[in-house]
Amino acid sequence: MINELDFRIAEETDLDQIVQMLADDVLGSQRERYEQPLPVSYIEAFQAISADPNNELVVACIGDDVVGVLQITFTPYLTYQGGWRATIEGVRTASSMRGKGLGTELFKWAIERAKERGCHLLQLTTDKKRPDALRFYEKLGFEATHEGMKMKL
Amino acid sequence: MINELDFRIAEETDLDQIVQMLADDVLGSQRERYEQPLPVSYIEAFQAISADPNNELVVACIGDDVVGVLQITFTPYLTYQGGWRATIEGVRTASSMRGKGLGTELFKWAIERAKERGCHLLQLTTDKKRPDALRFYEKLGFEATHEGMKMKL
Numbered sequence: 001m002i003n004e005l006d007f008r009i010a011e012e013t014d015l016d017q018i019v020q021m022l023a024d025d026v027l028g029s030q031r032e033r034y035e036q037p038l039p040v041s042y043i044e045a046f047q048a049i050s051a052d053p054n055n056e057l058v059v060a061c062i063g064d065d066v067v068g069v070l071q072i073t074f075t076p077y078l079t080y081q082g083g084w085r086a087t088i089e090g091v092r093t094a095s096s097m098r099g100k101g102l103g104t105e106l107f108k109w110a111i112e113r114a115k116e117r118g119c120h121l122l123q124l125t126t127d128k129k130r131p132d133a134l135r136f137y138e139k140l141g142f143e144a145t146h147e148g149m150k151m152k153l
Numbered sequence: 154m155i156n157e158l159d160f161r162i163a164e165e166t167d168l169d170q171i172v173q174m175l176a177d178d179v180l181g182s183q184r185e186r187y188e189q190p191l192p193v194s195y196i197e198a199f200q201a202i203s204a205d206p207n208n209e210l211v212v213a214c215i216g217d218d219v220v221g222v223l224q225i226t227f228t229p230y231l232t233y234q235g236g237w238r239a240t241i242e243g244v245r246t247a248s249s250m251r252g253k254g255l256g257t258e259l260f261k262w263a264i265e266r267a268k269e270r271g272c273h274l275l276q277l278t279t280d281k282k283r284p285d286a287l288r289f290y291e292k293l294g295f296e297a298t299h300e301g302m303k304m305k306l
Contacts, residue, residue, distance in 0.1 A: 018231060022231060022232060028232070031232070031233055031234070032232070032233075032234060033234055039234055039235070041234045041235035041236075042231060042234060042235045043235075044235055045229045045230060045231050045235030045237075046231065046235070048229035048237075049229050049230075049231070052207060052229070054205060054207065055228065055229065057231070071230060071231070073226070075208065075226050075240075075242075076198045076201035076202050076205070076208065077198060077202075077224060077242055077243055078171060078172065078175060078195060078198050078199065078202070078210070078224070078243055079175060079181070079184070079185070079242070079243045080184055080185075081184070081185060081186055081192055081194045081195060082192070082194035082195045082196075082197055082198030082199070083198070084198075084201075086306075087228075087240070089228075089230055089232070090231055090232045111304075111306070114306060115306050120305065120306055121303055121304070121305060121306060122303070122304040122306055123278070123301070123302065123303045123304070124302050125276070125278060125299035125300065125301050125302065126299060126300050126302060127298060127299055128299060128300060129298075134300055134302075137302050138302075140304070142302035142303065142304045143302060143303055143304070144300040144301065144302050145280060145281060145282075145301065145302075145303055146278035146279060146280055146281060146300075146302070146303065147278065147279050147281060147287055147297040147299075147300075147301055148276070148278050148297065148298065148299025148301040148302075149276065149277050149278065149279060149287075149290050149291075149295035149296060149297050149298075149299070149301075150274055150275070150276045150295065150298055150299065151264075151275040151276070151293070151295045151296070152274060153239075153264070153267060153268050153272055153273055153274060153275055
C-alpha cells in the first residue's frame with residue numbers, strides 16, 4: 001500500500017499530467033500528442049467525459065501529482081435481463097510508480113465504484129501486445145473469455 | 154440483400170420481440186428470461202438506454218417483425234488524442250433469418266452510424282465459445298487484436 005494515495009474524479013487542471021502519462025507508454029507514444037498548450041481535442045474529450053453521467057475519469061494522486069488514471073463507462077444493456085456493465089479503458093500509471101501496487105489499488109477502487117453503480121459485470125479489453133497487462137488483469141480476477149475486436153473507421 | 158428491410162431506433166413496443174430474440178440463443182437461453190409480462194428489469198434497461206444520447210438500440214425490421222437487434226454505445230475517450238469510439242453489444246438476428254445476410258446489413262448500418270457520430274474506431278467483444286461469430290466479424294473487417302476480459306461482480 002502506498003502512503004497518502006488518493007482517488008478522485010479528474011478535474012480539468014489534471015489534464016496536462018494525464019496526457020503526459022498517456023503519451024509515456026510503448027503504444028501510447030505512437031498515438032498521443034503531448035505538447036504545450038495541449039491539443040484542443042484532449043480538452044474537448046475531457047469535457048465530453050465530464051458532462052456524461054455514465055462516464056467517469058478517475059485519477060490516483062499523491063498530493064498534487066497525478067500518478068494513475070483510468071476511465072469507467074457505465075452502460076445499461078438489455079442482455080443479462082437488463083444488467084448494467086462497467087467498462088474500463090485508458091489505464092495508465094506513472095512510470096516512476098511501477099511495481100508498487102498502484103495499479104492494483106486503482107482497480108480495487110474501480111471495482112468498488114462499479115459495484116456502487118449496480119453493475120453486474122466489469123469488463124475491459126487489453127492489447128495482445130501487452131502480455132504483462134494480461135497477467136496483471138488475470139491476477140485481479142478478470143477472465144479472457146472473449147476476443148476483443150476492433151475496426152478502424 | 155433482403156427485400157423491405159428497414160433499420161431504426163427501437164421503440165418500447167419492440168421490446169417483447171427483442172427479448173424473445175435475446176433468449177432464443179445458445180448462450181442467451183441460459184441468462185435471459187422471456188415471459189409475459191416482461192420482467193421489469195428489461196423495461197428499466199430499455200428506458201435507461203433510450204434516455205442516454207450516447208446509447209442507441211437499433212432494430213432491423215421487416216414490416217412489423219423485428220428480425221435483428223444490436224446496441225451501439227458512443228464513448229468519448231482521452232486516448233487517441235481524444236477520440237470517440239463506438240462499441241457494439243447484444244447483437245442478435247431472428248433464427249428464421251440466419252444465412253440471409255441480415256447480420257451483414259445490420260453491421261453496415263451500424264458502421265455508417267458510427268462514422269456519422271465521428272467515431273474513429275468500432276469495437277466489440279465476442280465470446281470465444283462463438284467461433285462462427287468470430288469468423289463473421291473477421292469477414293466484416295474486425296481484427297481480434299485484444300483480449301476481451303470480464304469479471305463478474
